[in-house]
Amino acid sequence: MVELLFKNILSKGVDLSDAEKKLIGSKVEFKKYKKRQFILQQGSVASYDVFIIKGLARTYIFNEKGQENIISFNPEDWWTGDLYSSHFKLPSAFNIDCLEDTDVLQIKTVEVESICAAIPKMNQYYRILYRNSLISFYARVQSAISKTASERYLDFIKRYPNIEQRVSNQQIAAYLGITPQSLSRIRSNLSKTASL
Amino acid sequence: MVELLFKNILSKGVDLSDAEKKLIGSKVEFKKYKKRQFILQQGSVASYDVFIIKGLARTYIFNEKGQENIISFNPEDWWTGDLYSSHFKLPSAFNIDCLEDTDVLQIKTVEVESICAAIPKMNQYYRILYRNSLISFYARVQSAISKTASERYLDFIKRYPNIEQRVSNQQIAAYLGITPQSLSRIRSNLSKTASL
DNA sequence: CGAAAATTTGACATGACTCAACTGGAGTGG
DNA sequence: CCACTCCAGTTGAGTCATGTCAAATTTTCG
Numbered sequence: 001m002v003e004l005l006f007k008n009i010l011s012k013g014v015d016l017s018d019a020e021k022k023l024i025g026s027k028v029e030f031k032k033y034k035k036r037q038f039i040l041q042q043g044s045v046a047s048y049d050v051f052i053i054k055g056l057a058r059t060y061i062f063n064e065k066g067q068e069n070i071i072s073f074n075p076e077d078w079w080t081g082d083l084y085s086s087h088f089k090l091p092s093a094f095n096i097d098c099l100e101d102t103d104v105l106q107i108k109t110v111e112v113e114s115i116c117a118a119i120p121k122m123n124q125y126y127r128i129l130y131r132n133s134l135i136s137f138y139a140r141v142q143s144a145i146s147k148t149a150s151e152r153y154l155d156f157i158k159r160y161p162n163i164e165q166r167v168s169n170q171q172i173a174a175y176l177g178i179t180p181q182s183l184s185r186i187r188s189n190l191s192k193t194a195s196l
Numbered sequence: 197m198v199e200l201l202f203k204n205i206l207s208k209g210v211d212l213s214d215a216e217k218k219l220i221g222s223k224v225e226f227k228k229y230k231k232r233q234f235i236l237q238q239g240s241v242a243s244y245d246v247f248i249i250k251g252l253a254r255t256y257i258f259n260e261k262g263q264e265n266i267i268s269f270n271p272e273d274w275w276t277g278d279l280y281s282s283h284f285k286l287p288s289a290f291n292i293d294c295l296e297d298t299d300v301l302q303i304k305t306v307e308v309e310s311i312c313a314a315i316p317k318m319n320q321y322y323r324i325l326y327r328n329s330l331i332s333f334y335a336r337v338q339s340a341i342s343k344t345a346s347e348r349y350l351d352f353i354k355r356y357p358n359i360e361q362r363v364s365n366q367q368i369a370a371y372l373g374i375t376p377q378s379l380s381r382i383r384s385n386l387s388k389t390a391s392l
Numbered sequence: 393c394g395a396a397a398a399t400t401t402g403a404c405a406t407g408a409c410t411c412a413a414c415t416g417g418a419g420t421g422g
Numbered sequence: 423c424c425a426c427t428c429c430a431g432t433t434g435a436g437t438c439a440t441g442t443c444a445a446a447t448t449t450t451c452g
Binding site: 061063064065067069071083084087116120121123124126127130131133134135137138140141142144145146147175176177 | 257259260261263265267279280283312316317319320322323326327329330331333334336337338340341342343371372373
């Protein structure tokens with residue numbers, strides 16, 4: 001189990017000694033979630049950073065109109081959680097729930113700080129992790145403000161082909177910020193033009 | 197000059213010794229840019245991380261339709277650059293130019309790595325810096341996919357009142373992902389309803 | 393002052409939304 | 423195995439927000 005996390009850490013260029021792995025391993029809790037179960041609920045304060053080792057979760061928010069907006073899909077080998085809530089100890093605006101049965105490793109956010117203090121190179125791991133997330137958010141913002149729904153859909157299936165297979169159209173629509181009806185029409189237009 | 201950077205580092209909870217300040221100071225280059233001058237041009241490889249001490253820059257990209265999309269405004273006390281390009285040593289898709297005469301401190305990206313290696317707690321500085329950026333990008337994505345142009349405009353002037361004062365409506369429109377004409381209409385509608 | 397750029401306004405086109413009805417498949421209980 | 427319900431997905435009609443193109447007006451700045 002924990003090996004998957006160490007593998008992820010190594011993939012960011014951080015090589016841990018056995019003693020360091022032992023320390024991190026002692027802070028990590030394994031947990032299983034069922035499909036539809038919540039990892040984090042809106043209004044509660046996030047106290048864990050969650051690393052997904054199997055399954056699929058989504059991070060979403062209800063907008064003013066009461067619709068779900070999916071901020072991100074969180075598959076295996078990814079972290080999820082609410083950085084804002086767990087840092088400032090304020091209630092989260094996010095919901096995180098599971099679209100599949102999901103196994104995770106979770107670490108209390110305060111322990112993340114203590115791990116970084118004890119193993120300074122772990123700061124480098126987080127630096128790289130966050131930097132990579134930032135790079136993909138740049139692209140998402142640009143896509144969101146400059147492209148039509150149809151173009152954004154094509155971006156999505158190109159970038160996350162594995163996720164597209166695993167989620168319903170409703171979920172994809174909530175990720176793109178459009179209605180399921182619009183997505184349905186977009187798909188039918190694309191298949192028409194593709195078959196010409 | 198460099199004091200402003202140290203102040204920013206301290207504000208993220210990282211307290212530097214005089215020796216550490218000296219090391220960082222030796223890697224930093226001061227540079228002045230005129231209004232309209234480019235800090236980074238599309239197609240070139242970014243090799244610097246740039247800390248703005250005075251003035252205002254913008255990071256933008258040309259979309260497929262040839263329009264400018266502003267990813268972020270970069271005022272004093274902020275970093276700018278292209279994390280992706282400078283990390284992977286690939287040509288940047290971004291343009292960064294100055295909307296005002298701008299003074300910066302720049303550090304070669306490779307030196308950032310050497311600074312982090314020599315002063316491990318600087319990883320913590322970057323970790324926090326990136327985390328804060330990520331938090332604001334979450335909000336921007338949600339705003340972009342779920343709100344009307346009018347709501348996004350209100351978000352913008354509320355969140356960046358100091359920047360709204362300093363840039364043209366064209367720039368704001370490029371940030372919101374709408375046409376200058378639409379922004380003009382939105383503003384005139386808002387002033388009508390506000391005066392009722 | 394005069395040229396160029398920014399902003400505003402009008403007319404019209406279009407993309408996406410809403411509301412509503414319909415279709416088809418998955419699961420459930422008799 | 424069938425009848426039933428539930429939910430995802432599709433489709434149609436009308437509406438609204440935003441874009442496009444064009445022209446008028448105002449502002450900026452050399």
